[in-house]
Amino acid sequence: xxxxxxxGIGLVITVLAVLIRGQRPxxxxxxxxxxxxxxxxxxxxxxxxxxxxxRDLSRKAQIEDFYLTTLLxxxxxxxxxxxxxxxxxxxGEGAIASKIELAGKVLxxxxxxxxxxxxxxxxxxxLP
Amino acid sequence: MNxxxxxxxxxxxxxxxxxxxxxxxxDKEEQAQMLxxxxxxxxxxxVVQLIGELYSMVRSVFHLF
Numbered sequence: 523x524x525x526x527x528x529x530g531i532g533l534v535i536t537v538l539a540v541l542i543r544g545q546r547p548x549x550x551x552x553x554x555x556x557x558x559x560x561x562x563x564x565x566x567x568x569x570x571x572x573x574x575x576x577r578d579l580s581r582k583a584q585i586e587d588f589y590l591t592t593l594l595x596x597x598x599x600x601x602x603x604x605x606x607x608x609x610x611x612x613x614g615e616g617a618i619a620s621k622i623e624l625a626g627k628v629l630x631x632x633x634x635x636x637x638x639x640x641x642x643x644x645x646x647x648x649l650p
Numbered sequence: 651m652n653x654x655x656x657x658x659x660x661x662x663x664x665x666x667x668x669x670x671x672x673x674x675x676x677d678k679e680e681q682a683q684m685l686x687x688x689x690x691x692x693x694x695x696x697v698v699q700l701i702g703e704l705y706s707m708v709r710s711v712f713h714l715f
Contacts, residue, residue: 531653542667546686549663552693554652556656559700563707570711591713598712 528561551613558609562601592637596630603627655700659693666690 535557543550573594580590603626610619666689673682708714 531656535656535660538664542660542663545667545670546663546689548667548690549693552654552697553659553663554699556659556697559697559704560653560656562704566707566711573711594712595714598708601712602708611692615669637660 524564528564532557532561547613551609554612555609558605562605589637592633595633597631599633599648603629655696659696662689662693 536551539553541548542553577590580587603622607622607626609617610616610622666686670682670686673679673685
């Protein structure tokens with residue numbers, strides 16, 4: 523049961539981070555970052571399994587592969603951007619966090635453009 | 651789940667903060683600052699390697715090239 527591991531280690535790391543934050547705040551940030559990456563690596567294995575199932579389903583339903591890969595890219599960008607922004611916000615750098623989120627949003631919109639144009643063309647074709 | 655890396659970072663952090671206080675008592679302020687700097691650099695190198703591993707993993711899972 524990974525959740526027990528993650529919660530247990532998370533609590534221990536939180537106590538250590540609070541302990542270190544008193545004297546050396548930069549180590550607390552590095553500690554939080556280290557633990558965040560560790561949990562992320564654990565989760566990515568599970569997400570990989572979910573994605574492979576989605577890929578098989580979309581292949582069976584003959585959905586074009588392009589939409590699924592774009593969806594995955596958007597998911598990846600959202601994941602990483604939120605991760606970085608949250609670490610920066612914990613360290614007290616709200617401005618940097620909002621810049622990271624802004625970049626993430628812009629990149630996601632950029633990825634969504636082809637699908638948007640595809641939908642609009644389909645709608646126009648439907649009109650008499 | 652290689653947890654030892656995170657605990658290594660925590661141990662280094664505590665060690666560095668204790669040594670910093672000791673050096674400050676022995677009024678060697680510059681050595682204390684240098685020591686903290688060295689500690690931060692070492693831990694940063696470890697964390698950056700971890701970030702590199704994370705990015706390669708994300709790239710493989712989400713096909714984010």
